[in-house]
Amino acid sequence: MSNPFDTPLEPANTVYRDETGFDENYKIDIDFVEMKLIAVLKESEPSSIFHVSYFDKPRVLKVFHNGKDPGYAQDGVRDLNRTRCEIRAYCRLKRFKICDNGFAPKFYGYMLAINPTSWEPHLDAFQCDIGLPSAILIEYVPNPVPINCANYTQKRFEKVNMGIQQTHSALIEHNDPYPKNKLIVPGDPERVI
Numbered sequence: 001m002s003n004p005f006d007t008p009l010e011p012a013n014t015v016y017r018d019e020t021g022f023d024e025n026y027k028i029d030i031d032f033v034e035m036k037l038i039a040v041l042k043e044s045e046p047s048s049i050f051h052v053s054y055f056d057k058p059r060v061l062k063v064f065h066n067g068k069d070p071g072y073a074q075d076g077v078r079d080l081n082r083t084r085c086e087i088r089a090y091c092r093l094k095r096f097k098i099c100d101n102g103f104a105p106k107f108y109g110y111m112l113a114i115n116p117t118s119w120e121p122h123l124d125a126f127q128c129d130i131g132l133p134s135a136i137l138i139e140y141v142p143n144p145v146p147i148n149c150a151n152y153t154q155k156r157f158e159k160v161n162m163g164i165q166q167t168h169s170a171l172i173e174h175n176d177p178y179p180k181n182k183l184i185v186p187g188d189p190e191r192v193i
Contacts, residue, residue, distance in 0.1 A: 010071065010072070022087050022088060022091050022110065022112075023091040023094075023095060026090075026091050026094060026107065026109045026110055027109060027110060027111070027112070028108065028109030028110065028111055028137065029111065030054075030061075030111050030114070030135065030137065031055075032118045032119040034054060034055050035052050035053070035054050035061070035119060036052060036053040036054075037050060037051075037052055037122055038050075038051040038052055038053055038058070039051040040122075041060070043125065045065070046064060046065060046082045047062055047063060047064045047065065047082070048062075048063050048123075048125060048126075049061070049062045049063075050062075050063070050122065051140055052140075054137065058140035058142075059108065059137055059138065059139065059140050060105070060137070060138045060139065060140050060141075061135055061136075061137055062086070062135060062136050062138065063114065063123065063126065063133050063134070063135045064082060064083040064086070064133055064134045064135065065125075065126060065129050065133060066083060066129060066130070066131035066132060066133055066134055067129055067130045067131065068130060069081055083134045086136060087110045087112075087134065087136060089172050090104075090107040090110065090136055090138070091107075091110070092170040092171060092172055093107060093167070093170055093172065094107040095170070096166070096169060096170035098163075098166045098167060098169075098170055099139075101166065102191045102193065103159075103162070103163035103166050103167070103192075103193055104163070104167070104193055105138040105139040105141055105193060106138065106139035107136070107137075107138055107139075108137040108138060108139075109136070109137055110134065110135065110136045110137070111134060111135050111137075112132075112134045113132040113133075113134065114126075114132055114133045114134065114135055115132065116129075116132075116133060141183065141185050141193065142185075143185075143186055144183035144184065144185055144193075145183065145184045145186070146179050146180050146182065146183055146184075147160065147179055147182045147183070147184060147192070148179060151184065156184065156192050159191075159192035160182050160192055163192060163193065
């Protein structure tokens with residue numbers, strides 16, 4: 001017998017019940033003819049992350065596998081679909097100008113349905129998915145360094161705290177607060193994202 005608390009909720013029973021979709025202002029139609037692969041940064045079960053040149057500008061393309069929708073957690077708050085979570089989060093970060101203030105990578109937009117054949121062979125891993133993949137296009141951040149006990153400073157910690165406060169002000173709860181997600185971006189001025 002299945003546990004009713006293990007069954008994902010539908011949106012109508014969650015805090016997302018009134019959500020009509022993502023911010024259309026940030027929806028883009030990626031022109032894969034203009035996209036050149038520089039490097040594969042990471043491949044995992046939920047997504048693949050590519051360093052690309054898009055219209056001759058360095059960018060990151062994160063492509064999400066879209067299989068069976070896991071729905072929403074029983075608490076009615078957590079969306080279990082990584083694609084929706086990231087697109088929703090980046091739309092909010094952009095709308096609240098957190099990307100513009102340097103606390104998160106710049107967000108250039110999202111695309112909900114990508115034909116994997118449009119960027120062969122790089123999207124071959126998505127060919128057998130149940131649904132078409134989705135993607136976000138964000139800033140490429142060169143040479144990021146995770147914050148650790150050797151490079152920690154009070155000033156950097158203050159920037160991390162300010163970034164977390166800004167993120168929360170956009171109604172985003174970061175559920176992955178590991179050191180790998182707190183990065184120093186060398187430059188003048190130095191950024192902490």
